[in-house]
Amino acid sequence: MPVHDGExxxxxxxxxxxxxxxxxxxLIVCDNASTDRTRExxxxxxxxxxRVRYVRNPRNIGLARNFNxxxxxxxxxxxxWAMADDLVGPTNLxxxxxxxxxxxGVVLAVPTWDLIDAEGRPARGGRELxxxxxxxxxxxxxxQFIDMINGRSSIAVxxxxxxxxRTEALWDTDQLGSYPCSDQxxxxxxxxxxxxxxVPTPSLHVRLHESSAGHGIGTGDYAAVHRTFFxxxxxANLLRWRATRHHRMWNVLxxxxxxxxxxxxxxxxxxxxxxxxxxxx
Numbered sequence: 001m002p003v004h005d006g007e008x009x010x011x012x013x014x015x016x017x018x019x020x021x022x023x024x025x026x027l028i029v030c031d032n033a034s035t036d037r038t039r040e041x042x043x044x045x046x047x048x049x050x051r052v053r054y055v056r057n058p059r060n061i062g063l064a065r066n067f068n069x070x071x072x073x074x075x076x077x078x079x080x081w082a083m084a085d086d087l088v089g090p091t092n093l094x095x096x097x098x099x100x101x102x103x104x105g106v107v108l109a110v111p112t113w114d115l116i117d118a119e120g121r122p123a124r125g126g127r128e129l130x131x132x133x134x135x136x137x138x139x140x141x142x143x144q145f146i147d148m149i150n151g152r153s154s155i156a157v158x159x160x161x162x163x164x165x166r167t168e169a170l171w172d173t174d175q176l177g178s179y180p181c182s183d184q185x186x187x188x189x190x191x192x193x194x195x196x197x198x199v200p201t202p203s204l205h206v207r208l209h210e211s212s213a214g215h216g217i218g219t220g221d222y223a224a225v226h227r228t229f230f231x232x233x234x235x236a237n238l239l240r241w242r243a244t245r246h247h248r249m250w251n252v253l254x255x256x257x258x259x260x261x262x263x264x265x266x267x268x269x270x271x272x273x274x275x276x277x278x279x280x281x
Contacts, residue, residue, distance in 0.1 A: 002066040003042075004032040006084035009207065010041050016087050018049055022094035027082070028073050031056040032066040060231045064178040071170060080164045085212060087116070089203030096164035099197050105136075107194035108187075110163035113204035115155070123208050130156070134195040141191050142256040142266055149184050150273035157183050158206050160196065169193045178229040179244040180222065188252040246274065 001017070003010065017027055029042045029052065039056060046052040055073060057066065071079060078100060082088075092111055099109035112131070117123040130153040135141045148156060161183045173189040176182050190196075222242060226235045235241055253270060257263035 001027065001029045001082040001084055002032065002063070002070050003029060003034065003038055003084040004060065004063075004066070005034045005036045005038060007034075007037040007041060008211070009085040010038060013082070013084055013087060014042070014045050014052075016089075017082055018045070018051065019090055020088075020093045021090050022097055023051075025051060025093060026053060026074070026076065027051050028053045028055060028070055030066055030070040030073065032063075033057050033060040062178060062230055063228045064176040064182060068175045071175060074167065077167060078164050079167045079170060081162055083162060083207075085207045085209065086162065087120070087205040087207070089201075091201055092203040093164070095199045095201050095203060099199050100164060100166060103195075103197070105194050106197045107169040107190050108160065108163040108165045108196045109199055110160050110196065111199040111204045112202040113159040113206055114202065116205045116207050118207070118209035120205075120207075129153070131198050132156070132196070134191070134197070136195065138192055138256045139258060139262045139266065141195065142188065142253060143269060145188055145191055146266070146270050146273055149181075150270075155206075157181075157187065159204055160187055162204060162206070163196070165190065166194075174248070177244065177248065180225055180242055181245045182248075185245055185248040185252060188249060188256075192252065192255050 001013075006013075014027075014029075031038050031042065031054065033056070039054070042052065042054045046054050053073075055069075057069070061069070067081060070081065078097060080093075080096070089111075095111055096109040100106055114129060115123045130148075132144065132148065132153075135144060148154065169190055172193060173186055176186055222238050223235065226238065226241065249270060250267065253266040254263055257266055
């Protein structure tokens, strides 16, 4: 779990994560130099549950680097990023472990999920909570992914980033980049390595609130988003920085295609779907 100043929801999140029917796991909390009660809260949990491991950065290293540090500290066969403000049901981990154990062609398992607001109430706001069945063929999977990240179901990226993933597959990616929507690029790289699967049992509640890490992207405040990745550095060129994800996705699309015709088709599909983001560049 990467966290920075997460005291508002941290206790209930930790309680839910530790109350799992599948108990054989380690919970690494990587505190990104929090200035609130985060340390006190986590250390209290660690004192009574040996599965909790607390690590604190002496300075804020930025959102993506902290996410990646959690992963680099992990030692298990499977891994998941737990968000400090989300909630999970008691079978979350067991259901996802079973899905990965059952099919070696699956690299990531995510439970059925929903959205909640700051108070834990259902929240949708016009978003479409669609489910996906991922194709066996990498190029067709990538076409599905393009449609997902550019459609009304794009919020699903938040749930998938919290899915249980094969550690070896995640090592074979660039991990999370320090630019907007780098989670899309990461998930695209994982899709090159295998399918995703959605577990039918609902057990993930993704919380949307104004203090969440990705809130600035939804409001268009990219200067604020830049500070979450680089807290001690001003952006040289926000447009160039925002364009990074398109350049990286271009490479993902190339790797997914088995022919030049497939590559062109995927790139045209992506360019058309991403036109509003590409035009200012």
